[in-house]
Amino acid sequence: MNYEELIKHTALADERIVVMTAENRALIRNLPAVLGPRFIDTGITEQTLIGAAAGLALRGRVPILHALATFLTLRAFEFIRTDVGIGQLPVKLSGFVPGFLSDGNGPTHQAIEDVSLMRGIPGMTVFAPADEQDMLAMLPAIWASPQPAYVRVNTRPANYEHAPFELGKAEIVAEGTDITILTYGMLFEQTLVARELLQAQGKSVGLINLRSLKPIDEAALLEVVRRGSLIVTVEDHFVTGGLYSILAEVLLRNQLTARVLPLALEERWYRPGRLSAVLEYEGFTGHHIARRISEYLGESGAAIAEGPAVLENQFAE
């Protein structure tokens, strides 16, 4: 089962589903033949895509929309906020190549404020699967919900056996007493590597795959804070408005504080290139993450073994 097959099965079983795209067909090339008029390509028109989806939802449809994450959430932002948000319509947004996944495209294509923007819309839910298997586990519940949703599409192959998904629940991969890494989306596989390396240094390292950024699993975050370890937020997003901000909001709401190291993009877009080169350059490979955490703890990162990130481009647009 892949993304396209999941949509196909869902749409064939549920007549309310319509699949729409602003001419981004990389993952859904075979659906026009299967869905006929329930596949609607509006061309390169993100705003009209959203407005038309709102109209279809008014008629009882559940539209699943596809566009590049950056154009979907930025160019069409006011349409999402005004038509889908104020309307509280069950429109499901699938954003392609979010965060580092736009690799060589350059800053025009970098959706690294999408979580911040989408979670600011009342009623909107926001999800970031760690890999394809995680995404396939998450999507049925997201599409079945009556709420609007934004999903950071991630089709990278899984190197981890994920737990079943529950809306609003994080996946607790490991608990640790020295360090806890919080992450979401494609950096999950790098944090798995980072955890291994830090564990090898004798640290007790926890790891949480957030999966859902809104609603946020507040209980899971508070449990980490209660444990008193260093918390590291790892995200391919601007530091403003993403996971680090979400954690800060949770802490303040509960009149708590914590020692937190944010690994995110600050006040600049990232250097474009092959995905593995981007992660190297920006310091987000598993090895970089482990070294940055060690150095933050006042220890030499030199003991962290060198090694390349094992990453290849998934698809280009």
Place this chain on the structure above:
Amino acid sequence: MLPEQQQKLQQLALRVREHIVRLSTDGGCFTGASLSCADLLVYLYADCLNVRPDNLTDPSRDYLFLSKGHDVPALYGTFVELGFMDKARLDQHLSTDDHIYWHPNRNVPGVEFHSGSLGHLPSVALGVAMDCKMRGQDNKVIVITGDGELNEGTVWESLLVASAHKINNLTLVVDRNHFQANVATEDLIPLEPMAPKFEAFGCEVRRIDGHDFAQLEEAFSALPFSDTKPSVIICDTVRGRGLPSIEARADRWFCNFSSEEVQELLRELHSQEATTLTSETLTVR
């Protein structure tokens, strides 16, 4: 159109204009923009569309989307006169006890979708029209835009898509009152020649006098104009129509009159003799 029917619609439109004038005080409203489309809305709801207070959730009803949402006093006035809405709700204008404010919203039965941000409802109406077509229903889907609203690229984007998908059950109606917020359209972003622009975007176009009920009937009863193209009806109208003292004035878009002036204007509506207004009106909203 029979003379008695025309007279009935004129009487209805006059009462709608009274509602608009009464809403133009104590906080005010977009008076000029509402008066220009009062005849259009009265015709559509009273004489054309299959939408009534008792079929507002019927999927086979006709749909009207008001994309130029600031003319909502004309819509609510029409709703009151045709029994969609209790007249007492108009007394709640700008009160936080109700939802009667400067733009339409779905807390008022009969409003198909909220608007206010220009250039949105052509695409929403497109989605509704696509679904009607997908289900083999032949209901009309009408979206009314302002002429200033045609500055927004999404109006044209929606028509490109509608035309590509042969959505001929969609009709875009332009309330061509020749003014945008603060200035005449032709002095800012000229829109003429207008019909060829829509034709170039793949639409079948008619242009009529938007205050003439016979012309409205002739155009709307000919819908759809094409088996393959979306329809466009350009309604030439006058901003502030019905009140000579404010007609076709750039500074009578948003009006907040004193209660004495409202009384004067109500007299003017019936006599057509211009009154003198001194209120400062807000031209930037």
